[in-house]
Amino acid sequence: MFQVRLKECSGIVEAMLDQVFETLPDSQVKDAMRYASTGGKRLRAFLVLESAALFHLPVAVSGYAAVAVELLHAYSLIHDDLPCMDDDDLRRGLPTVHVKWDQATAVLAGDGLQALAFECLTLLDLDPKIRINLIYGLAKAAGASGMVLGQAQDIAAETAPAPLTLEQITELQSNKTGALIRWSASAGAIMAAKDEKPLLDYANALGLAFQIQDDILDVEGDTALVGKRLQKDFSAGKATFVTLLGLDGAKTRAKELVALAQNALDCYDGDATALQEAARFVISRQS
Numbered sequence: 001m002f003q004v005r006l007k008e009c010s011g012i013v014e015a016m017l018d019q020v021f022e023t024l025p026d027s028q029v030k031d032a033m034r035y036a037s038t039g040g041k042r043l044r045a046f047l048v049l050e051s052a053a054l055f056h057l058p059v060a061v062s063g064y065a066a067v068a069v070e071l072l073h074a075y076s077l078i079h080d081d082l083p084c085m086d087d088d089d090l091r092r093g094l095p096t097v098h099v100k101w102d103q104a105t106a107v108l109a110g111d112g113l114q115a116l117a118f119e120c121l122t123l124l125d126l127d128p129k130i131r132i133n134l135i136y137g138l139a140k141a142a143g144a145s146g147m148v149l150g151q152a153q154d155i156a157a158e159t160a161p162a163p164l165t166l167e168q169i170t171e172l173q174s175n176k177t178g179a180l181i182r183w184s185a186s187a188g189a190i191m192a193a194k195d196e197k198p199l200l201d202y203a204n205a206l207g208l209a210f211q212i213q214d215d216i217l218d219v220e221g222d223t224a225l226v227g228k229r230l231q232k233d234f235s236a237g238k239a240t241f242v243t244l245l246g247l248d249g250a251k252t253r254a255k256e257l258v259a260l261a262q263n264a265l266d267c268y269d270g271d272a273t274a275l276q277e278a279a280r281f282v283i284s285r286q287s
């Protein structure tokens with residue numbers, strides 16, 4: 001069920017992206033933005049659409065929120081790959097934006113994608129108060145109390161005198177990867193003006209499991225499948241969940257988190273099966 005839904009989400013996002021990009025004038029930066037927003041697993045879009053479906057909100061209502069988070073995520077990846085950040089030349093199996101074009105184009109494409117993400121949220125056909133809640137939430141999740149903070153903590157860790165502790169890594173990841181995942185999974189409840197708590201508990205465990213698997217793939221993944229350069233954390237001498245817990249310890253922790261994520265949604269009496277299956281996917285994924 002999960003794989004079918006994920007594929008559907010991917011199709012929905014691709015079609016909506018075509019529409020959204022049609023509104024932009026032709027330019028090199030537009031081409032780079034479209035290039036960077038293509039592909040990927042679309043897990044964040046899935047979380048938005050599926051959490052919305054839990055409250056019987058159709059794609060016609062939730063679609064722009066799913067597109068928004070994928071645009072924002074694409075921006076974060078372009079900037080993450082820049083030479084001044086992780087200096088990566090491969091993303092989603094293709095050359096990164098600064099390699100295919102140049103660094104100025106990559107910076108601007110990221111900027112453009114972030115603005116476009118918020119533009120998409122303004123198009124949501126929802127009560128204005130709810131729409132503002134969603135926009136506020138994404139701004140908080142993306143900015144210097146969320147993803148940007150996590151990215152800064154991650155970069156700082158590379159030159160820290162001592163490796164980070166497990167507690168520090170957990171906090172860093174909760175900002176770097178967790179914030180966008182939390183926003184995505186709670187978006188349905190926000191749109192439906194329902195209690196977000198079960199979805200936030202789910203997202204906290206899911207986000208952590210997701211990042212542990214990212215760290216595991218960095219060590220034992222296959223570049224051809226993952227579509228990005230591996231052993232990067234290792235060569236940067238970074239403390240990760242794997243260096244702190246060991247490979248087996250990291251895998252055990254990831255499994256415990258999947259159970260936690262799944263249990264958090266038991267209160268929906270079987271209506272959240274696809275979201276629960278997503279938790280298992282997050283730690284078994286090879287890309």
Ligand code: IPE
Binds near residue numbers: 073176
């Ligand atoms: C990669 O995210 C960056 C992290 C937050 C670890 P994804 O693994 O979701 O990347 P795509 O969207 O599928 O390419």
Ligand code: IPE
Binds near residue numbers: 086147176177228
């Ligand atoms: C990047 O984390 C997360 C964001 C883009 C916010 P990583 O640097 O670990 O992601 P990958 O491994 O390059 O995808």
Ligand code: MG
Binds near residue numbers: 080086154
């Ligand atoms: Mg990084």
Ligand code: MG
Binds near residue numbers: 080081086088
């Ligand atoms: Mg990176």
Ligand code: MG
Binds near residue numbers: 214215218
């Ligand atoms: Mg990584």
